[in-house]
Amino acid sequence: MIGFLRRLSPGIIVLMAVAPAAAGPSGQIYVTNEKSSTITVLDNKTHKVIRSFKTCKRPRGVHFSKDRTQFYVGCADDNVIVVYETATAKLVKRIRGIEEPETFDLSPDGKTLYVSNEEDAAVSFVDVETGKVFGYVELGEEPEGVQVTADGSTVYVASEAANIVHVIDTATATIKADILVGTRPRRFALTPDEKELWVSAELAGQVDIIDTRTNRTTGDIVFLPTGFRRNEVTPVDIMMTADGKTVYVALGRANHVAVVDVASRKVRDYILVGKRPWGLALSRDEKTLYVANGLSDDLTIINAVSLKVVKSVPVGMVPYGILIDD
Amino acid sequence: MRTLTILLLVGVVMGSMSSRAAEITTIAVGYLEITDDPRYEEKRAYARIRVKPHDRPLPGAELAIRESRILGRALKMKFRLERGKGKTAADLAGEVERLSAVGVRYFLVDADAVVLDALAKATADRDLLLFNISEPSDVLRASGCQAHLIHTLPSYAMRTDALAQVLIANKWREVLVLKGSLEGDAAYAAAFQASAKRFGVKVTAIRDFVLGNDPRERGKNNIRLMTAKDDYDVVFIADTEGEFGRYVPFQTNRPRPIIGTEGLIAEAWHWSWERHGAPQLNQRFEKRAKRRMTGPDWAAWMAVKAVIESIVRTKSANFNTVRAYLKGDRMTLDGYKGTPSSFRSWDNQLRQPVLVHTHNAVIERAPLKGFLHPTENMDTLGFDRGDKKCRL
Numbered sequence: 001m002i003g004f005l006r007r008l009s010p011g012i013i014v015l016m017a018v019a020p021a022a023a024g025p026s027g028q029i030y031v032t033n034e035k036s037s038t039i040t041v042l043d044n045k046t047h048k049v050i051r052s053f054k055t056c057k058r059p060r061g062v063h064f065s066k067d068r069t070q071f072y073v074g075c076a077d078d079n080v081i082v083v084y085e086t087a088t089a090k091l092v093k094r095i096r097g098i099e100e101p102e103t104f105d106l107s108p109d110g111k112t113l114y115v116s117n118e119e120d121a122a123v124s125f126v127d128v129e130t131g132k133v134f135g136y137v138e139l140g141e142e143p144e145g146v147q148v149t150a151d152g153s154t155v156y157v158a159s160e161a162a163n164i165v166h167v168i169d170t171a172t173a174t175i176k177a178d179i180l181v182g183t184r185p186r187r188f189a190l191t192p193d194e195k196e197l198w199v200s201a202e203l204a205g206q207v208d209i210i211d212t213r214t215n216r217t218t219g220d221i222v223f224l225p226t227g228f229r230r231n232e233v234t235p236v237d238i239m240m241t242a243d244g245k246t247v248y249v250a251l252g253r254a255n256h257v258a259v260v261d262v263a264s265r266k267v268r269d270y271i272l273v274g275k276r277p278w279g280l281a282l283s284r285d286e287k288t289l290y291v292a293n294g295l296s297d298d299l300t301i302i303n304a305v306s307l308k309v310v311k312s313v314p315v316g317m318v319p320y321g322i323l324i325d326d
Numbered sequence: 327m328r329t330l331t332i333l334l335l336v337g338v339v340m341g342s343m344s345s346r347a348a349e350i351t352t353i354a355v356g357y358l359e360i361t362d363d364p365r366y367e368e369k370r371a372y373a374r375i376r377v378k379p380h381d382r383p384l385p386g387a388e389l390a391i392r393e394s395r396i397l398g399r400a401l402k403m404k405f406r407l408e409r410g411k412g413k414t415a416a417d418l419a420g421e422v423e424r425l426s427a428v429g430v431r432y433f434l435v436d437a438d439a440v441v442l443d444a445l446a447k448a449t450a451d452r453d454l455l456l457f458n459i460s461e462p463s464d465v466l467r468a469s470g471c472q473a474h475l476i477h478t479l480p481s482y483a484m485r486t487d488a489l490a491q492v493l494i495a496n497k498w499r500e501v502l503v504l505k506g507s508l509e510g511d512a513a514y515a516a517a518f519q520a521s522a523k524r525f526g527v528k529v530t531a532i533r534d535f536v537l538g539n540d541p542r543e544r545g546k547n548n549i550r551l552m553t554a555k556d557d558y559d560v561v562f563i564a565d566t567e568g569e570f571g572r573y574v575p576f577q578t579n580r581p582r583p584i585i586g587t588e589g590l591i592a593e594a595w596h597w598s599w600e601r602h603g604a605p606q607l608n609q610r611f612e613k614r615a616k617r618r619m620t621g622p623d624w625a626a627w628m629a630v631k632a633v634i635e636s637i638v639r640t641k642s643a644n645f646n647t648v649r650a651y652l653k654g655d656r657m658t659l660d661g662y663k664g665t666p667s668s669f670r671s672w673d674n675q676l677r678q679p680v681l682v683h684t685h686n687a688v689i690e691r692a693p694l695k696g697f698l699h700p701t702e703n704m705d706t707l708g709f710d711r712g713d714k715k716c717r718l
Contacts (some may be wrong), residue, residue, distance in 0.1 A: 180400065
């Protein structure tokens, strides 16, 4: 009987959660949960969970389409990228045959997804419209973070196991440069002028800064929240504000988010969050920072002005990516 | 009995280290093994049941070489394995001779303690490094340690320290030890006794078991009888062969968990480890080897990675430069266990987390939370600097 009620209650929630069809942002936050293969939907005002639904297996990277009316979710165990309607989370289509997609970025014209294929050690160029893979570049093992430049000419991909950032020319699908960085490079942030590419190096416990003109590293930032040793700090996701002044770094096993001043390259603050934070997202007004904590199955919500935690909200198992429709 | 078998020598041959950037430098890593290594005999119990996996760790080394190809492309280097085989330690010393003549400096050696010891002694005056990838012997990390013998596989002491931490964390403080007659059984049981003392676990009794049904030896072959006297929280079994051990769970006189070589097991690696990128490594390994990755596979993979990482970071073909980096504090090796690995300066052991697992799940990653060390928590596992076990 209890089992029956448990099964019933999510259904009721779904009925109540029909999103408005009106234009404009829905105010929904989507969180991909890697281990439960679900997407949790939260309200960005109340920060309450509205519902959650099953998606493809092992969903990780999540990204808006150019006009934000749709979003893409990469599912590693199904070899698929699923396209949803942003306002309603209705399934639009599935782009199949993408080997183990982990994360991806979208070309500025919105037509091409650059997808890192974890198991194949490659980046695929996927035509969003047709779902066809029209470009493919072999990379080091376990490619992860993907970053496209504003003009769409260059894609950076980090190979976790090879400790390399690959610089790829999108027109020719060839490698322009390979940059050796710290151990286990994961994600990127590009300064607004695109002169500096910041890359987190998970096992090195640092962020490396690459000069994009010379393709050389010019410095690094080491993180050490109080009470932690260097090898307990494993930075993964990294997010820069639009003005290029502040960078947030999720420190993984150190259970903190670092706040870095870009100009001085100094850590301004460390914010205690849940266990093993990876995924980060900022609200459009950049006043709220969302952190996905992979090992405590929750989302920490931070006031990005006061740098104080507002609350944490339980989501699915092993939350990974966050998308905010605001 | 388990004398030796196969030596894998992974040497790195600095081929034509060219100053011109356009040219590709080929670096060969030696892999030495013993033919007819008894450790890899198909040990079948009655009715051809394969009790423990005994596979040579070569696919681990091959995987690390394959993984280096893109890094090599970026750095204009090509890495490959150069294999050597022999029946004895002297044969392998000959292989070292042959391969070092063509520039190989780094040798993975898949052999047991006796062969490793003899080979290391035979090559003591040479500019080369030997990597032990499959022998957990504590002696090789203590009185038998040698300056050019490097260990990527965790020692018995590291594994039993990991188990002792689990016991303490669970407040399971009294342990009955059952031990077999093989050298490895004695070594593993001795390591556990030392760990018990170190972490405050009480060994209530140590009983030798024998395989068989002889009624006159009931006290040694009957599990219920052996586990009937006195109370204990846990049974530690040292049965490296596994034929007796596999019948111990659920046959003890008291309902108690089993640890050691059965039940809850501490090792370098387990296929069910799912964090820190492990699923990707397991998938890559399984795809090529058609089997699951084991501790020695992981150790072979790590040894090749350690060599490549040191060459790549120093951008050097100079042996002394590469060795200094490899054994130094700047080493940051990614072993897919979440914490960067490096070598202990006092005994050449790779410091690393140890995975404590059942047959299908990793229960703990040691060092466990709360087991602290003044400088490096991973050094709560195995011989620490202050133990002064090895004099290099």
